[in-house]
Amino acid sequence: MADLTDEELSALDAHWRAANYLAAGQIYLLGNPLLTEPLRPEHIKPRLLGHWGTSPGLNLVYTHLNRVIRRRGPDVLCVWGPGHGGPAVLANAWLEGSYTETCPDVTRDAEGMARLFRQFSFPGGVPSHVAPETPGSIHEGGELGYSLAHAYGAAFDNPDLLVACVIGDGEAETGPLAASWHSNKFLDPVHDGAVLPILHLNGYKIANPTVLARLPEHELDRLLHGYGHHPLHVSGDDPAEVHRALAAALDTALDHIADIHRTARAEGIADRPSWPVIVLRTPKGWTGPAEADGLPVEGTWRAHQVPLAGVRENPEHLRQLEAWLRSYRPDELFDADGRPVPRVLACVPDGPRRPGATPHANGGLLLRELPLPPLERHAVRVDAPGAALHEPTRVLGGLLADVMAATADRRDFRLVGPDETASNRLDAVLDVTDKAWQAGVLPVDEHLGRHGRVMEVLSEHLCQGWLEGYLLTGRHGLFSSYEAFVHIVDSMVNQHIKWLRVSRRLPWRRPVASLNYLLTSHVWRQDHNGFSHQDPGFVDHVLNKSPEVVRVYLPPDANTLLCVADHVLRSRDHVNVVVAGKQPCFDWLGLEEARAHCARGAGIWEWAGTEDGRREPDAVLACAGDVPTQEALAAAQLIRRHLPGLAVRVVNVVDLARLMPHEEHPHGMPDHEFDALFTRDRPVVFAYHGYPWLIHRLAYRRAVHPNLHVRGYKESGTTTTPFDMVVRNDLDRYRLVMDVVDRVPGLAVGAARVRQAMADLRTRHHAWIREHGTDLPEVADWRWDAG
Template sequence: MATAPPHQLSEHDLATVDRYWRAANYLAVGQIYLMDNPLLAEPLSLEHIKPRLLGHWGTTPGLNLIYAHLNRVIAARDLDAIHITGPGHGGPATVACCWLDGSYSDVYRDVPRDGEGMARLFRQFSFPGGVPSHVAPETPGSIHEGGELGYSLSHAYGAAFDNPDLVVAAIVGDGEAETGPLATGWHGNKFLDPVHDGAVLPILHLNGYKIANPTVLARIPQEELDQLLRGYGHDPVYVSGDEPEAVHRELAAALDGCLDRIAAYQRAARESGSAPAERPRWPMIVLRTPKGWTGPKEVDGLPVEGTWRAHQVPLSGLREHPEHLEQLESWMRSYRPEELFDDQGRPRAELLSHVPVGDRRLGSNPHANGGRLLRSLPLPDIRRYAIEVGKPGTTLHEPTRALGALLRDVMRATAERRDFRLFGPDETASNRLQDVYEASGKGWQEELLPVDEHLSRDGRVLEMLSEHNCQGWLEGYLLTGRHGLFSSYEAFIHIVTSMANQHAKWLKVSRELPWRMPIASLNYLLTSHVWRQDHNGFSHQDPGFIDHMVNKDPHTIRVYLPPDANSLLAVADHTLNTRDLINIVAAGKQPSLDWLSIDEAVNHVHRGISVWDWASTDTGREPDVVLAAAGDVPTLEVMAAVSLLRAHLPQLAVRVVNVVDLMRLLPPDDHPNGLPGRGFDAVFTTDKPVIFAYHGYPWLIHRMTYRRSGHDNFHVRGYKEEGTTTTPFDMVVRNDMDRYRLVMDVIDRVPGLALTAIAVRQRMKDKRVEHHAYIRKYGEDMPEVKDWSWT
């Protein structure tokens, strides 16, 4: 066979790619419409049609086109490549292509590559007990949920970081391109190190329409679009048309040219041993084809192909409109299925000659099933970073600074294998994690100035003031078999709440798929938290991310509230090597009192809930009251309240309880970490008042404990949207979680104290008034509060 000139598709290659594309289109239409008669062995009848027609056709032909051409270059170049389907609800395309290349049947043995399997493939799509209409965990080769738009590029760059041989083809839909996260996602190229990282090839697919409206990037003038993409630092290559042969030839040349340039950039950087001073202008492709290409051009006299009407199901109401059934059959036969499948329904060899084999197939690449590549994280012994605690509550340390030293050495331990990264929106040093810079700088491919600190061409700390990008990068990194941590100010982690939702759903579904291997957990460090944002004010005070995430699958969510530095180290030691979880850790960065030795902290984290006997006064008898805390500041206030009770009501039997694993409060049938009823009752009692100081919104504790036998005895204090720029202690006073209010709560709820301890209660109330006057006169908290320690 004659060799085609460089970047020119041979006639054989053209025919092969076109056959694959037509076959994928045929299979996609079949998934949307058919329950039976997959090979059209007999004329279509209503008996063959699904009762409910669901799915999205409009984006599908373009996705199939790209997949077919990616197959060709992967096979020809032996590329290690994955693809990300950004356009929403592109499921019919990717499922069709995976079935054609055999990767679908490899993991779903009941859907073989034959007529019987084709029938099952069609029937299961958007059908009860079947598969979703979008690219999802069930789709082989996917690391990107297609149900929510905006994250294709951030996921792609996350996958490429520290994957030097990987090419990630990121298909960006033109509807998706209107989202805020996608707009910042283009900036991933400013952080891509050509020496140690792989490559991202963005493919902007412009088909002109969203659900019912035109898309911005498809309508703006070509010159403006070009300026925009070049302004993002890309060098776009344009492919457009509605004539298949011409588009095939242009797209093939574009892909070959882009991959040649990518290889040249990487080769030059790797031969020199360092990233160039001037960032490469990475290529990208802009593919413009009609929406719903090759589908019905008109339906009921209205244009469909190339319009918004092609978005979902172009031919609906087949039972009410028999002519639509005839049009559907004509549409499916236009792909000439007899040329594509043999009598047994198997794809003909001619259309598979460009399909990669084994793990090179897009549906089988291990990077798209990252647990296949995952290695345990080499964690050092946390005792090397432990705080020496003599007498509890008398020394101060910054919890996140202790964690920073641990993360620094994790960075060092993974320097060669490069499978751990720290992500955050410009807050690593602010969050006291700056020790990591001793092991790795901040990744940066732009200009370096003498005033800059810690910037590095190959840095594995990634900071960008876009929580969406940080989250997407981390998700892409984890889903391709690596480890990481995302640190953020607590109030602003809400920005990625919907992304966290999608990741939680991905993990839940993946856990139910035996072929999806477990991946490293997504670890959040929420610091600069609600109780220590007194200087930044009300806008920075919000602990509600926890409330939202505990609604997710209980097998996925964990929440930890370490009370001090050693407890944070113990939590990190536990969470960093977990799998298939979302671990949320809320911990302070300001100096706070040390309560537990490292061994006590490890045991405390293992238990999740502990009675602090050394602080309690109920030894040998039943408690009169239980004082519980979850969180560092709540722990401080509870301990200070206990100290006041010891001084003013020494006869009172007080039990002190600390909660570090919030999910232990749930019953075991609601959460795998839930504390059994007998243990819960032993800790909190069934009939004694419980005064509970909680880090976040107090009603969450009531939600979690409402089924417990002693729930009616719980009185919870926490944040209740009372914030401003003020002193640290005034924050707890404003929200009624201060030590004086907690003592008043005890007096109000322990039988008999309301009468016998009225003087103590009045003294506590007066202290709150005194505090109010003091901070307004001196601008800081009273010495007895500011300098308090446990005695």
């Protein structure tokens, strides 16, 4: 047992009771916050929302973390996995004063307590979950499964930080959380902080028991030992005994962590340690109603949300609620003005040591500018459009290697991805830093190191969670993924976008570095892996979200990729999706041209078109994405050759949001600008990287939309040749020419032979690949020639 004096135990219990009272009050009370008069129905909220069941356990952990912070002085960040226990975290932030510092009208007195209660899950108030409005939080509590990955992301490159992560036993059943236990194989005890998982087993989810809570203790121990942890068990329902046991467990855990850091940092011992984990078993809804309507509540699933649901209408429920709230003896915890008495605050640390005030939970306070190299150092030379080819992501890899080198001492940039850094041609970074790895190393292994800052694990969930935790605590990073499989984190990016959208509206939340995705090995270059690897839909998913947060870029060559990367790595509070190929790609623009083009987001490539500037073009060939750009330019070349009198404008789009009206997205074009670029009434044939209907959705309000025809991926995939992928989806150059012929008024009859020749080439292609297994020579050997 911890060496707690009776006075310390009494103070801890007083703080815990105060937090429990405040948590329950937020769920139920609209008035009479100090119970200075008997409870009446009008004191009760008309809608009872929130989660009581997990709140007593979270309050217990918060109380005891206060104790160890005050006694030992560590920097502690708390990640609350049972994020639906928002009333508990808000209650503790109010008690320690951090809530009043961020929301000055919620004062630490009776009037402020009434506001705290009223605003919870109330129109115009705050959510019932842990959210950006919650001081000290980096973790959106609306969806379960990500707390432990976030905690490790926060600990990476934070050598003096302890991240206490409470994991609910319901959350522990999710796939992302199950994978997150392996994060300790990537935690460097020299340069990283520590994560202390606190597995809170209260036994139930909404309506069912939880798996880990029903395991015998010896079986759970074997599981946690197998994950590389040393479990410390705390269980019971007697408050005094649990207080003493939890205090002892925390002291033991922190002593263990200190020994790990000392042996790694001072003695150079490099063996992977077994990190402590606390297993805390307490009743669900502890200290709440034992039963209601003749049915057990405390310690059952009935305590999960609102234990007494009919308080306004049911006098017995109202009586039970008042007895429950008075059982905490609020008159001992708050003075006549509603302020917490000194005994309640005796364990609370001061200033930024308070969990709700730590700058690590408001990462923009700690963020430094990323030292990006001059782009001239990595730009490729372009003597003429299409004269040479480069692998765009390999060129980008050189820039990222420079960033890794420039941050070697400050350690605030990481590259994450699922086993694909070299495959995605970013392996230049491995000349500067290793891949992080704390497990065994064999002689055949390459680029594995205990202090590396490249993170590879075959779990997109972990990559996403690590990077989110890293960014939200004030650092920078990039997530590189095969395009088709980034969908695995669709739900996680939803939550991060929501977090950023709300944070931008909170003046006390400082901007953080953007979450940057590089999607490569994309749909048009997955011909060898087949249908399973062909899906460009992540862009559609992201562009459905908050326009002030999301951005999507499709650079068509190496230099535009450099310019886009420079931009997104400097940006703040955005989710940036960059889609770029890793295969050899023609270089279209020199660096200065690329800079200007990316700044515009969309523009005319005069050198590619055939319009003379004296009249509107007969048709517009638009493109977005590297392969669609090549096909559009090849089509423009065919038109130049076979239909020399036709005036065709070529428009390339880098920033997809430019297609949207300015009223719907900050990057959107005003109508007059859009009309000048695409015309109001000429046929527009648009070669697009992804699903065609996205372009229609973005541009549906434009005058030219009735004349807009989009070619893109239409879910026709297989294992085939690169060019056959575009043919199968009608995105190829020959089909684009046919589309122009079909849509320019009066052209169909005069150009019938041209159209027929294009169709014949598609037929020839079909026969050729089945005989030779390769693309047509005129396709494989194609080069841009303006003629």
